[in-house]
Amino acid sequence: MTVLFTVLSLSVLATVLAGLVSLADFRLNNYGVCTIDINDGSRRFEVKGGSSLLSTLASQKVFIPSACGGKATCGLCKVTMLESVGPILPTEEPYISEKEREAGVRLACQVKVKQDLKIKIPEELFNIKQYRTRVAEIVQLTHDIKQFRFELLEPKTIDFKAGQYIQIDSKPYDKVREAVSRAYSISSVPSEKNIVELIIRLVPGGICTTFMHEHVSEGDEITFAGPFGDFYLRDGADELIFIAGGSGLAPIRSLVLDILEKNLDKKMKFFFGAVRRRDLYYVDFFQELERKYSNFEYIPALSGAAPEDEWEGETGLITDVVARHVPDGVNRQAYLCGSPGMINACVNVLTKIGFDRSAIFFDEF
Amino acid sequence: MGSAPAISPFVIFLASIFTSNMVLSNFLGMCSFISVSSEYKTATGLGKAVLLVMVFTTVINWLLYHYVMVPLGLDYLRYLLFIIVIAATVQIIEMFLDRYLTDLHMKLGIFLPLITVNCAILGISLFMIIRSYSFLQTVLFGIGSGLGWWLAIAALAAIREKMAGNELPPGLAGPAITFIITGIMALAFVGFSGIFMVM
Numbered sequence: 090m091t092v093l094f095t096v097l098s099l100s101v102l103a104t105v106l107a108g109l110v111s112l113a114d115f116r117l118n119n120y121g122v123c124t125i126d127i128n129d130g131s132r133r134f135e136v137k138g139g140s141s142l143l144s145t146l147a148s149q150k151v152f153i154p155s156a157c158g159g160k161a162t163c164g165l166c167k168v169t170m171l172e173s174v175g176p177i178l179p180t181e182e183p184y185i186s187e188k189e190r191e192a193g194v195r196l197a198c199q200v201k202v203k204q205d206l207k208i209k210i211p212e213e214l215f216n217i218k219q220y221r222t223r224v225a226e227i228v229q230l231t232h233d234i235k236q237f238r239f240e241l242l243e244p245k246t247i248d249f250k251a252g253q254y255i256q257i258d259s260k261p262y263d264k265v266r267e268a269v270s271r272a273y274s275i276s277s278v279p280s281e282k283n284i285v286e287l288i289i290r291l292v293p294g295g296i297c298t299t300f301m302h303e304h305v306s307e308g309d310e311i312t313f314a315g316p317f318g319d320f321y322l323r324d325g326a327d328e329l330i331f332i333a334g335g336s337g338l339a340p341i342r343s344l345v346l347d348i349l350e351k352n353l354d355k356k357m358k359f360f361f362g363a364v365r366r367r368d369l370y371y372v373d374f375f376q377e378l379e380r381k382y383s384n385f386e387y388i389p390a391l392s393g394a395a396p397e398d399e400w401e402g403e404t405g406l407i408t409d410v411v412a413r414h415v416p417d418g419v420n421r422q423a424y425l426c427g428s429p430g431m432i433n434a435c436v437n438v439l440t441k442i443g444f445d446r447s448a449i450f451f452d453e454f
Numbered sequence: 455m456g457s458a459p460a461i462s463p464f465v466i467f468l469a470s471i472f473t474s475n476m477v478l479s480n481f482l483g484m485c486s487f488i489s490v491s492s493e494y495k496t497a498t499g500l501g502k503a504v505l506l507v508m509v510f511t512t513v514i515n516w517l518l519y520h521y522v523m524v525p526l527g528l529d530y531l532r533y534l535l536f537i538i539v540i541a542a543t544v545q546i547i548e549m550f551l552d553r554y555l556t557d558l559h560m561k562l563g564i565f566l567p568l569i570t571v572n573c574a575i576l577g578i579s580l581f582m583i584i585r586s587y588s589f590l591q592t593v594l595f596g597i598g599s600g601l602g603w604w605l606a607i608a609a610l611a612a613i614r615e616k617m618a619g620n621e622l623p624p625g626l627a628g629p630a631i632t633f634i635i636t637g638i639m640a641l642a643f644v645g646f647s648g649i650f651m652v653m
Contacts, residue, residue, distance in 0.1 A: 095528070102535060110542050
């Protein structure tokens with residue numbers, strides 16, 4: 090009897106409180122219909138207020154880049170507010186510089202739509218679309234890296250610059266009940282408009298990489314949005330230094346192939362750092378390119394080669410290998426893609442060699 | 455309702471700030487006290503949020519306890535119910551601030567959800583029942599404890615900011631030295647005892 094009464098009264102109280110919370114949510118979190126004006130009237134939407142600007146825009150098919158999915162940890166979803174919507178939040182502070190703050194830049198995931206908004210975003214973001222695709226082929230490249238080839242179903246073609254990335258939407262699986270969206274660089278060439286290739290390393294415990302590695306098979310349908318990012322070829326140098334580690338090879342492959350295809354007059358050196366021989370992939374592919382094109386040089390290096398690897402190539406940390414092969418920064422640009430640790434170390438070494446900070450481009454993950 | 459102790463609410467108010475400070479003499483609410491005290495600015499933000507939530511939840515829990523739980527004989531469920539009430543209150547307060555006091559919400563926003571699991575908040579609700587405080591005593595106990603917690607974390611953060619540049623033996627850096635500072639602060643607060651007598 091007591092048990093019954095206890096359970097009953099607990100449930101009643103919990104229900105009352107839950108009711109109060111939802112009532113509060115309904116009354117207080119209801120901001121009615123708000124108008125969002127983008128780029129001085131270039132687009133206008135009437136939307137329901139109360140959610141973040143990032144998700145509200147996504148519901149209108151305007152995709153702002155975001156690698157973390159709205160948790161204020163990547164700092165990518167910057168938009169300029171033309172009318173102030175209040176002070177910047179502590180969660181945004183690390184990502185917004187003094188200059189940007191004065192210009193009204195905010196993180197779209199941290200701004201809640203509560204009133205009519207006037208915002209400015211780069212025009213090219215309108216080029217970003219959501220793609221429905223089919224997984225055409227999965228190739229195991231190393232023990233923890235797979236390559237995925239997607240055939241675009243709707244829309245059927247994509248226009249991107251070599252080096253850019255897309256964001257995959259994962260689906261819930263096993264105990265993971267949330268769908269997340271994560272950024273991956275495109276490894277295929279822009280001229281192949283109907284397909285997109287990605288190189289994905291399995292990160293232990295990673296929600297989206299585990300999904301891609303263990304719960305996606307050939308023939309499955311996947312959606313992604315893109316293209317995003319400003320990691321693409323810039324004018325102004327005769328020699329390009331590419332440095333990558335792990336799955337950072339993806340955008341570099343796209344860049345190198347694009348440059349060779351367009352017959353651009355550039356010398357290229359591609360440094361790829363790995364620990365053991367089993368972490369290397371696409372070796373034959375790049376060696377073949379090296380034989381075919383005199384302006385391309387491929388330099389793989391192992392930092393922890395064991396005797397059984399029978400490795401005769403470069404050894405040591407990738408930064409040391411780069412320092413041995415690159416004399417100075419004159420007329421050179423560097424494009425880096427890899428872990429933040431690798432990028433930091435490379436930026437340090439390159440600036441020491443004499444590279445200007447503005448001639449170093451990188452994509453961190 | 456039990457008979458409330460014959461202590462002036464004003465004395466309870468001062469005592470809960472100084473002599474029986476929630477953190478420094480009861481050691482409640484330590485998790486956020488230790489982890490969110492490296493910067494004075496954020497620490498005071500959290501302090502204010504704790505004060506706000508403490509006042510609201512003590513009042514609501516007091517009314518709930520005396521007008522619902524005691525008449526129904528649900529006294530034994532108080533841990534559970536207090537926690538649920540705290541969680542719901544925090545959510546509603548957050549939505550209310552977001553709508554009507556946007557500036558305050560900007561400052562407290564990220565701290566409010568953290569406070570749901572702050573043991574000082576639950577502790578104070580339980581203390582007021584154990585000590586059978588009257589309504590007025592409870593209100594001032596809530597305000598005092600909140601101010602006391604705010605004072606303590608602000609003081610700790612100020613100290614930590616001052617010594618941020620100092621070199622420490624590796625084993626002492628971070629939480630370890632913070633615990634030692636907290637201990638010394640607690641000793642200093644013992645100096646207040648004898649000024650007000652409660653309990």
